[in-house]
Amino acid sequence: MPDPDDNSTRTRLLDAAAEMFYAEGVSVGVDALCRTAGVSKRSMYQLFGSKDELLAASLERSVPGYLAALLPTPETPADPVEQMLHVFRQLEGVVADPQFRGCPYVGVATEVKAPEHPVRVVARRFHDQLTEFFRDAALRAGATDPGLLSQQLTIVHDGTTARAVVQGGPTPGLALATASALLFAGGVIHDDART
Amino acid sequence: MPDPDDNSTRTRLLDAAAEMFYAEGVSVGVDALCRTAGVSKRSMYQLFGSKDELLAASLERSVPGYLAALLPTPETPADPVEQMLHVFRQLEGVVADPQFRGCPYVGVATEVKAPEHPVRVVARRFHDQLTEFFRDAALRAGATDPGLLSQQLTIVHDGTTARAVVQGGPTPGLALATASALLFAGGVIHDDART
Numbered sequence: 001m002p003d004p005d006d007n008s009t010r011t012r013l014l015d016a017a018a019e020m021f022y023a024e025g026v027s028v029g030v031d032a033l034c035r036t037a038g039v040s041k042r043s044m045y046q047l048f049g050s051k052d053e054l055l056a057a058s059l060e061r062s063v064p065g066y067l068a069a070l071l072p073t074p075e076t077p078a079d080p081v082e083q084m085l086h087v088f089r090q091l092e093g094v095v096a097d098p099q100f101r102g103c104p105y106v107g108v109a110t111e112v113k114a115p116e117h118p119v120r121v122v123a124r125r126f127h128d129q130l131t132e133f134f135r136d137a138a139l140r141a142g143a144t145d146p147g148l149l150s151q152q153l154t155i156v157h158d159g160t161t162a163r164a165v166v167q168g169g170p171t172p173g174l175a176l177a178t179a180s181a182l183l184f185a186g187g188v189i190h191d192d193a194r195t
Numbered sequence: 196m197p198d199p200d201d202n203s204t205r206t207r208l209l210d211a212a213a214e215m216f217y218a219e220g221v222s223v224g225v226d227a228l229c230r231t232a233g234v235s236k237r238s239m240y241q242l243f244g245s246k247d248e249l250l251a252a253s254l255e256r257s258v259p260g261y262l263a264a265l266l267p268t269p270e271t272p273a274d275p276v277e278q279m280l281h282v283f284r285q286l287e288g289v290v291a292d293p294q295f296r297g298c299p300y301v302g303v304a305t306e307v308k309a310p311e312h313p314v315r316v317v318a319r320r321f322h323d324q325l326t327e328f329f330r331d332a333a334l335r336a337g338a339t340d341p342g343l344l345s346q347q348l349t350i351v352h353d354g355t356t357a358r359a360v361v362q363g364g365p366t367p368g369l370a371l372a373t374a375s376a377l378l379f380a381g382g383v384i385h386d387d388a389r390t
Contacts, residue, residue: 025306027222102305106357110297111220111306115363127361151358152373158361159354162301163346166322166353168310178347181380182373 010047012037017058022104026055026111026119056118059108063126066104069094070157071133080141081189084134084153088175091160096170103161130154144187152182205242207232212253217299221250221306221314251313254303258321261299264289265352266328275336276384279329279348283370286352290359290366298356325349339382347377 016037020028030051034041048054070090072083094100101107109123134150143149160175183189211232215223225246229236243249265285267278289295296302304318329345338344355370378384 023308025220025222025308027220101308103357106361107305109361110302110357113218113220113296120363123361124363127358148369148372151369152376155354155358155369155373156350157354158357159350159352162298162305162353162357163322163350166301166304166318168315168319174343174346174350177343178350178377181347182376185376185380 009037009039009043013039013044013047013054014058014061017054018062021055021058021108022101023099026108052118055108055112056122059104059119059122062104063122063129066126067129070130080137081183084137084141084183085176085179087130087133087153088156088160088179091157091175092171092173095161095164095175096172100161100164102165103158106158106161127154130157138186138188141183141188143183149182149186149188152186153179156182204232204234204238208234208239208242208249209253209256212249213257216250216253216303217296218294221303247313250303250307251317254299254314254317257299258317258324261321262324265325275332276378279332279336279378280371280374282328282348283351283355283374286355286370287366287368290356290370295356295359297360298353301353301356322349325352333381333383336378336383338378344377344381344383347381348374351377 013033016033016039020033020036030041030044033051033054034044037044044054048057070087072086076083076086105123105126108119112119114120131150131154134153135146138146138149138153156175156178160171160178163171163174180189184191208228211228211234215228215231225236225239228246228249229239232239239249243252265282267281271278271281300318300321303314307314309315326345326349329348330341333341333344333348351370351373355366355373358366358369375384379386
């Protein structure tokens, strides 16, 4: 039996949970999760207490990686408009992946109906982090209303991921064009700078 | 035993399915569905063949009502801009309902992973109907690119419903402001007409 304090047991469970919850939905059973992770149910309950806590922990662990795939890197130009548009260029790549099954945070927030469930808290925190990034950049870019623009751009993120799922395919150019239109309407870019 | 050809048996199953799939997710069991509907499993299988077909039928039955809640009525001004904005005014009311748990079509498309599953087809058809409404109105309103604008407005629909779920509350004014910004950027309204 694996040692429940063993980091690799924990990691194997988090890996299995991340993959299976995303690919199959939150109704995946504990038996299947433990079988895939190669971990006993007893170890799972010792480490996480419940399936819900395992789900929340695996979702939380994924946030930095998901955000890193979208947010500017040191190579991205420092210009705040470029930094905001970077997110939507990246997003089009994310949704074009054949394994893409929707934004994991919106998906789980929709599937888990209790608003105070730990995974709902993780989803809200992800959302707030993304909006906060947009707000800071919009402020630096001189937006008329940075708070409004940041919420609008978050809507474009969520709506683009929804579209890719519903239509079952990528959204070439659409996220970028929509974000550009909102940056234009928000007083940040001029018409001739629209991509 | 109820007569499987009986319309009321069918209706009771569709009602129970609509309510339970929306409130609890697509993993609701056949036993629970049939118990709530007061219908035997045998009748359910005779009428629908499978739980998936029942899910698809209940989702499909809901589309006209969901669209009717959003789309213009005979009382809405005929002006195409007003007709498009009407959708977002209505949407803010839809997402403010404490029972709101996300767009049912996006939610199911995310939960059901197989792209050719019958419910995915229903979700896509709903999406296309909404986009088609926007495209016609955008064309009448003289949009620079009615096809693009109609997809952008559909993104605002989906993103607003996602936001209401993730944040666990209404989105006062946000859907309308975002749609107005896109109508402005799309050459349909002028700055001073933005609401």
